[in-house]
Amino acid sequence: MKTFINNIRILFLISLISFILGGCGQSNESENMEDEKEGESHDESPSDQVEISEEQFKTVAMQLGGFEQKNLGNTLKVNGVLEVPPQNKATVTSYIGGIIKSISVIQGDYVKKGQTLATLEHPEIFQLQQDYAAAKSALIYQEKEYERQKQLLNENVVAVKRFQQVEADYKTQKALVKSLQGRLQLIGISPEAVENGSMTSSISIKSPINGYVDRIEVNTGSSVDPAKPIFTITDNSYIHADLQVYEKDLMKVKTGQKVYFTLANTESEPFEAVIFAESKSFETNSKSITVHAEIKGNTKKELKPGMYVNGRIVLDNKTVKALPNDAIASEGDLRYIFIRTEPEHHEGKEEVHSGKETENTEKEKHAEHKGEKEEHEHAEAAYTFKKVEVRAGLSDAGYTEVISLKEIPADAQIVTKGAYYLSAQFKKNQSGGEEEHGH
Numbered sequence: 211m212k213t214f215i216n217n218i219r220i221l222f223l224i225s226l227i228s229f230i231l232g233g234c235g236q237s238n239e240s241e242n243m244e245d246e247k248e249g250e251s252h253d254e255s256p257s258d259q260v261e262i263s264e265e266q267f268k269t270v271a272m273q274l275g276g277f278e279q280k281n282l283g284n285t286l287k288v289n290g291v292l293e294v295p296p297q298n299k300a301t302v303t304s305y306i307g308g309i310i311k312s313i314s315v316i317q318g319d320y321v322k323k324g325q326t327l328a329t330l331e332h333p334e335i336f337q338l339q340q341d342y343a344a345a346k347s348a349l350i351y352q353e354k355e356y357e358r359q360k361q362l363l364n365e366n367v368v369a370v371k372r373f374q375q376v377e378a379d380y381k382t383q384k385a386l387v388k389s390l391q392g393r394l395q396l397i398g399i400s401p402e403a404v405e406n407g408s409m410t411s412s413i414s415i416k417s418p419i420n421g422y423v424d425r426i427e428v429n430t431g432s433s434v435d436p437a438k439p440i441f442t443i444t445d446n447s448y449i450h451a452d453l454q455v456y457e458k459d460l461m462k463v464k465t466g467q468k469v470y471f472t473l474a475n476t477e478s479e480p481f482e483a484v485i486f487a488e489s490k491s492f493e494t495n496s497k498s499i500t501v502h503a504e505i506k507g508n509t510k511k512e513l514k515p516g517m518y519v520n521g522r523i524v525l526d527n528k529t530v531k532a533l534p535n536d537a538i539a540s541e542g543d544l545r546y547i548f549i550r551t552e553p554e555h556h557e558g559k560e561e562v563h564s565g566k567e568t569e570n571t572e573k574e575k576h577a578e579h580k581g582e583k584e585e586h587e588h589a590e591a592a593y594t595f596k597k598v599e600v601r602a603g604l605s606d607a608g609y610t611e612v613i614s615l616k617e618i619p620a621d622a623q624i625v626t627k628g629a630y631y632l633s634a635q636f637k638k639n640q641s642g643g644e645e646e647h648g649h
Contacts, residue, residue, distance in 0.1 A: 260636040264592035272628035279529040282604040282611055285522040290453035292517045298448045300419045302441035305396045308332030310432045311412055321417045327441050331412035339409045342390040349383045356380040421445035449513050451483050454498040469503045471521030480608050482506045532609040537626045539633035545602045548595040548632045550623040
């Protein structure tokens, strides 16, 4: 009987201990689950957002903008070259031979009409001034003799034949002075200065138009012959695009149509032009005509005659919503754009402590350090962008049609340059987040 009672006591003690241990385990398990949930809540971040600093934004030369209306559909593809009208290109020569004494410009300089490009000297220059001075003096004498003989003729003192000879000599001398005077003016020497005794042994070669110095054919000491090219000046302010249109497409093209073109073999922004004229005869070899298009905007300074271009002539006014190609990032068959948005702030759950204080575990220290790091990154972040999936349509002239899958506000700030950098940064953040959870 006594043994039976002892067995019951032992079973009771075992049951009590099991109950106590089970309760403690359940409590610890519950606390661990709460810690995990709290950690998950704290670590959770928006899966479709990426943040960058002001420094990153500037380093990548990122740009913000909005949708543009572009005609990417009904257009005609053309090629051509940039040119200027003949009246806006000048070949500078000299009216007289000589030696180049000095050159005042270098290739690429902008010059104004009448500006000195070089000076030229030659003994003939001095001789021409002497001839003019002598002819002018002789003319003064001939003029006085003509007036005297005319007076005598009126008084029947001199014969008509004598007067006619004096009159012929006077007119011949007058013509000679006019000729020499014109030659002096052509080479830039003032006849009045020569009459006053001021003579020079050199002349200035001046620019006939405003423009840029394209070519310099001489150097100091070079011998120059009359009509030999010395400089070439080009006025780029009237640069235009000469586009080749083939016979089968002639009926589609007319004056007033818009043209968008880019420089061949470069990634330049598209330029806009308008057709203002077209040739009336075919090119023999290509069976095409040349269409002339005036370039719009203040971008002509960076354009040079002779540059090859690829263009599209807009055949109708139908437009689509488009963005620059640099605004669209690709991931396989998917297309994305990035829209600037306000950063989302996540507050951690408040911890409730009961009982006596305990020391932080290694896990709590890691979570605290991670929270401080994220808070520091949020403080540095100047731009937050949301990744938005879209569909890409027609693509041409550096732009791509964008078809929205979700409504995008009309005033949304879209990344128009630098989307691939944001895509890489987004992937980097996603990869980093998985590694932290793995630890």
